[in-house]
Amino acid sequence: MAVKYKEIAERLEHDIRSGTFNQVKKLPTEEELMKQFNVSRNTIRKAVSQLVHRGYVYQVQGSGLFLREESSADYINLGSLRGLTQDLSAKSIETNIMDLCVLEADEGLAAQLRCAPGTKLYYLKRLRIVDKEPFSIEISYFKKEIVPYLNEEIASNSVYEYLIEDLQLHIGFADKVISCEKVDASSAELLHIEPDNPALIIENTVCLANGTIFEWSKSIFHFRKAKILNRINFK
Amino acid sequence: MAVKYKEIAERLEHDIRSGTFNQVKKLPTEEELMKQFNVSRNTIRKAVSQLVHRGYVYQVQGSGLFLREESSADYINLGSLRGLTQDLSAKSIETNIMDLCVLEADEGLAAQLRCAPGTKLYYLKRLRIVDKEPFSIEISYFKKEIVPYLNEEIASNSVYEYLIEDLQLHIGFADKVISCEKVDASSAELLHIEPDNPALIIENTVCLANGTIFEWSKSIFHFRKAKILNRINFK
DNA sequence: AAGTGGTCTAGACCACCGT
DNA sequence: CGGTGGTCTAGACCACTTC
Structure with a gap:
């Protein structure tokens, strides 16, 4: 990271998170x-x-640069790449791999990933367990052309860490669609909730910096345990 | 708006939305x-x-500045101040005022708005109707000290347009917490859904540019009709 | 090699906050 | 009024894409 402004931002972010400015x-x-x-x-x-x-x-013209209040609870952060590991850092997080294989895109997946039907994809289904209780189900599809290799060990840790640090992918932007449904029977069982209970859903389409879509995923969250925090700036 | 970069951004945004660059x-x-x-x-x-x-x-170094794909469906946009009016511009939107009065903050509201219990607040409850069908219930509390006047006419249109254009408030940033619950009986009736069905919830704490909290709101959305789109940029 | 975006500097002047 | 952010300019050099 030879870029000055990024280094300074990381340094200041670290200082903020460790409480350096909490007094003032x-x-x-x-x-x-x-x-x-x-x-x-x-x-x-x-x-x-x-x-x-x-x-x-937040910045106030003529006055200074102030800390925003810390959010007290453990929220999911839409903007972070590292996912649960960083958001819920105080908690214990385990990951069960339910399924991991290569398959060919059907019509639906091809439409989501803007590729031809038959394109090879990695399919990954994981159950995330936070503080010993089921938290979410994550179903991901990666274009094999862009993510040529994946195994259970990588999928048990942070997939994105692998994509960025090992595969050196440059991740650019994502569309996240948040909604709410009645949970289906098999997901209900995995999450230890009653069928027809609510579930919070995030569907995620992720692009490289050059604009190519390389992942589509759907996460199903336990409705009592998951909350999403989004901090917005106007101006 | 004497600021050049904002004028240019608005001009380009307008051109993008009206399809000027769709060919290339x-x-x-x-x-x-x-x-x-x-x-x-x-x-x-x-x-x-x-x-x-x-x-x-999105920007690609060495290559150019490209349009992101338009999102096909009608989504709620977390980042916009204008709310439904702008997000669902293709649809007919009506607003029913269920309640509008001044009250004093109880312990819970005082905690949300970081003010003393007893502080005077405007309380506003609205039912939003999109394409003739109930879409969401919005419950808002505004500090009267900052929003000294509100009436049914203003609340029937865009409250934020009034805050910005008439009261000249400088809105700075907001925390949005998104979650999912079983809907309560009275909300179910208003939204024309069965009790215990899911509901998508957004709780919103809004601050002025100088950091003062002036609004807390809770919106309850029809789970089949409301989806939230959030576009994220990394780097 | 040419085109295009990404980073960085140095300096000027304006707008707003607080005393 | 002094202190502090907000806007804007002009120019240099680097990094990546494209041909």
């Missing part, structure tokens, strides 16, 4: 940060705008 | 935009980054 609830001024990191003002402003987007701070 | 699926290069709007490169880049953030386009 305020970050140093832009001028102080310029001196501290020995970079130009625009570079500081670019680093800070990353923290704003991630929901850590 | 690409925007002009930064250099062309610089000439077209007669501004510096950084100003163009700032305008473009707003479009990226709103999910309209």
Whole structure:
């Protein structure tokens, strides 16, 4: 990571998360940060705008740079790539692999992934267990052309860590569709809830930085245990 | 709006929405935009980054600026201030005011709004009807100190348009918590669904640009009709 | 090699907050 | 009024895509 503004943003994010500014609830001024990191003002402003987007701070013209309140509960964060591991860091997380194989896209999957029917895909179904209780079911399809190899060991840990660090994929953007349904019988059993109970659903279409779709997934969450937090900035 | 990059972003957003670039699926290069709007490169880049953030386009280094696919269905957009009116623009939207009054914050509301119990609040409950069918129930509390006046006429249209254009409030950021519950009996009746059916819930804490909380709201959506779309950018 | 976006600098001036 | 963010410019150099 040779990029200055990203390094500064990561450094500040780390400091915020470890409570460095909790007393004053305020970050140093832009001028102080310029001196501290020995970079130009625009570079500081670019680093800070990353923290704003991630929901850590807000800027007030003429006044300063303030910490946003920490969210007390454990929420799922839509914007993070690392998924549950980072969001629910205080909890114990286990993963059961229910299924992992290569298959060929049918009409429906081909439409979701914008590829020809018959395209080879990795199919992965996992049960996520948080604090010893079933939390969610995650069903993912990856284009094999882009993710040429996957095994149970990788799928038991963070798939995205593997995609980014080992396969060196550049992940660009995603569409997430959030909805709510009655849970089907087999999912109800896995999640230890009654059939016809509600379930929170996230369908996720993920693209590389160059715009190519490489994953489509559907996650089914236990309706009492999962809440999603989204921090929005206007302006 | 004397700010150049915002004007350029709005102009480009309008052009994108009206299909100007649909043939090529690409925007002009930064250099062309610089000439077209007669501004510096950084100003163009700032305008473009707003479009990226709103999910309209993605940038590919060395290649260009591309349109993201339009989402086919009618989704609720978490990032917009205007709410349903803009998101579901193709549909007919009606609003029934169920309740509108001033009350004093109890312990629970005081905690949500970070104010003293007894603080005066506007309470507003509305039923939103889309294409002649009940779509959602919205319950809002506004600090009267910040929103000193509200009436049925304003509440029948866009409250946020009134807050921004008439009261000149500067809205800064919001925390949105999305979850899923079994619907209660009275809400079920309003939404024309069976009791115990699922409901999609958004709880919303909204702050002014200076960080003051001024609204807390809870929206209960018809689980078959409401889907939320969130477009995420990494990097 | 040419085209196009990504990062970074240095400096100017404006707008808003607080004392 | 001084302090602090917000906007804007002009120019340099780097990194990636495309041909």
